[in-house]
Amino acid sequence: MSKKRNYRRLLFVFLIADIIAAGTMGYKEVKDSIPDTLYVRSGNEDGISKMLDNPLVTYPETLNVADSGTYRIPCSLLGVVPLKDVKVETVEEKWVSVCGMPIGLYMDTQGVLIVDTGEIIGSDGIPCEPAANIAKSGDYILQVDGEAVNSKKDLISRIHDCGGKPVTLLVKRGEEEVPISIDPVMGEDQEYKLGIWVRDNTQGIGTLTYVEEDGSYGALGHGISDTDTGELLDIAGGELYQAQIVSVLKGTKGNPGELSGYIDYDDSKRIGTIDSNTEKGIFGSVGDGCMYKLPLTSMEVGYKQEVETGEAQILAELEGEVKAYQVNITDIYRDQADTNKAFAIQVTDPELLAATGGIVQGMSGSPIVQNGKLIGAVTHVFVQDSTKGYGIFIEKMLED
Numbered sequence: 001m002s003k004k005r006n007y008r009r010l011l012f013v014f015l016i017a018d019i020i021a022a023g024t025m026g027y028k029e030v031k032d033s034i035p036d037t038l039y040v041r042s043g044n045e046d047g048i049s050k051m052l053d054n055p056l057v058t059y060p061e062t063l064n065v066a067d068s069g070t071y072r073i074p075c076s077l078l079g080v081v082p083l084k085d086v087k088v089e090t091v092e093e094k095w096v097s098v099c100g101m102p103i104g105l106y107m108d109t110q111g112v113l114i115v116d117t118g119e120i121i122g123s124d125g126i127p128c129e130p131a132a133n134i135a136k137s138g139d140y141i142l143q144v145d146g147e148a149v150n151s152k153k154d155l156i157s158r159i160h161d162c163g164g165k166p167v168t169l170l171v172k173r174g175e176e177e178v179p180i181s182i183d184p185v186m187g188e189d190q191e192y193k194l195g196i197w198v199r200d201n202t203q204g205i206g207t208l209t210y211v212e213e214d215g216s217y218g219a220l221g222h223g224i225s226d227t228d229t230g231e232l233l234d235i236a237g238g239e240l241y242q243a244q245i246v247s248v249l250k251g252t253k254g255n256p257g258e259l260s261g262y263i264d265y266d267d268s269k270r271i272g273t274i275d276s277n278t279e280k281g282i283f284g285s286v287g288d289g290c291m292y293k294l295p296l297t298s299m300e301v302g303y304k305q306e307v308e309t310g311e312a313q314i315l316a317e318l319e320g321e322v323k324a325y326q327v328n329i330t331d332i333y334r335d336q337a338d339t340n341k342a343f344a345i346q347v348t349d350p351e352l353l354a355a356t357g358g359i360v361q362g363m364s365g366s367p368i369v370q371n372g373k374l375i376g377a378v379t380h381v382f383v384q385d386s387t388k389g390y391g392i393f394i395e396k397m398l399e400d
Contacts, residue, residue, distance in 0.1 A: 032335035097296035099208040100315030100322040104263030107238030111140035115197045115228040123186045131195040143170035207365035218397040220365040221377035238274030251357035251386025259362030302373030304393040312370040325349035340379040341390040358387035
């Protein structure tokens with residue numbers, strides 16, 4: 001009897017644990033489905049009830065609204081358990097100039113990025129790894145022995161002049177600046193080396209999403225990460241250039257495909273500056289007198305509560321002209337509204353499918369238009385199905 005009683009107690013404990021776990025997960029799922037911020041046009045608050053349309057979520061019917069037009073809606077689970085306060089900002093109609101043109105990117109890193117550490121062969125023929133367990137992939141070298149380094153050339157010069165003495169590198173590791181010491185080794189070529197692989201810039205092709213009246217722009221809809229470390233690049237700045245698409249590698253299952261382009265780094269092809277690289281895209285300013293180089297169309301901004309499943313268009317340039325291609329918005333992930341994977345799209349346009357197979361690398365930043373409004377940008381392609389991809393809500397890009 002004692003064994004049966006203990007077994008029942010154990011089952012009861014497991015049952016309670018499962019209920020608690022399910023409740024916790026359910027609470028988190030409901031909480032995540034509620035946006036942190038809502039933008040609504042003055043006199044048109046219908047979007048609030050649409051975004052908070054969940055039978056488990058309750059909120060007051062009346063609120064005190066500040067003179068500024070900004071207020072908070074306290075949301076709770078069934079009117080009992082607090083979930084979060086939603087910030088509501090009343091805004092006027094916003095218009096931007098929509099683009100869709102491919103652009104060339106050139107960015108300098110903040111310092112010199114350590115991609116990896118490795119083995120070198122010393123002048124004595126013996127292999128060694130002087131930086132092993134000292135330097136880390138993803139470190140940014142800011143200084144060598146107290147002197148700033150801004151490029152690989154600077155770094156090589158400093159190491160060449162060290163005379164074989166230990167060098168102290170000031171590196172940025174995450175949010176911290178850390179000093180590390182490495183003993184250089186003379187290699188087979190009679191040059192001192194640290195056994196690190198580094199990078200000081202990156203280039204690529206993407207799509208310009210929009211330009212605002214003051215010349216500020218947003219592109220890509222996601223940040224630029226280092227191909228080796230996978231980390232978002234910490235940049236010191238960069239430049240934007242016109243780019244010409246020369247070939248298309250069609251996307252297939254397991255291969256996302258890409259737009260191959262040519263970037264002319266001549267000053268006459270320069271469009272503007274790159275000032276920041278974030279999870280929501282790259283941002284900067286179009287240069288004075290460069291607007292005429294861009295195919296721009298004025299369009300009203302559509303906010304996330306206005307986005308709906310169904311027909312939409314993406315704007316992209318494949319053969320020298322920006323064109324609209326048909327897509328379907330298949331899913332809207334309200335719990336991911338603040339990310340660059342906020343909704344899913346599927347390409348349905350026969351012309352685009354024939355040319356690219358769907359969404360390919362280089363199309364990141366292609367504007368997504370629905371009901372005549374700019375509502376987002378293409379950010380990712382599904383590796384296993386190149387006809388499908390993700391988009392970011394345009395309001396998230398405009399926050400930067």
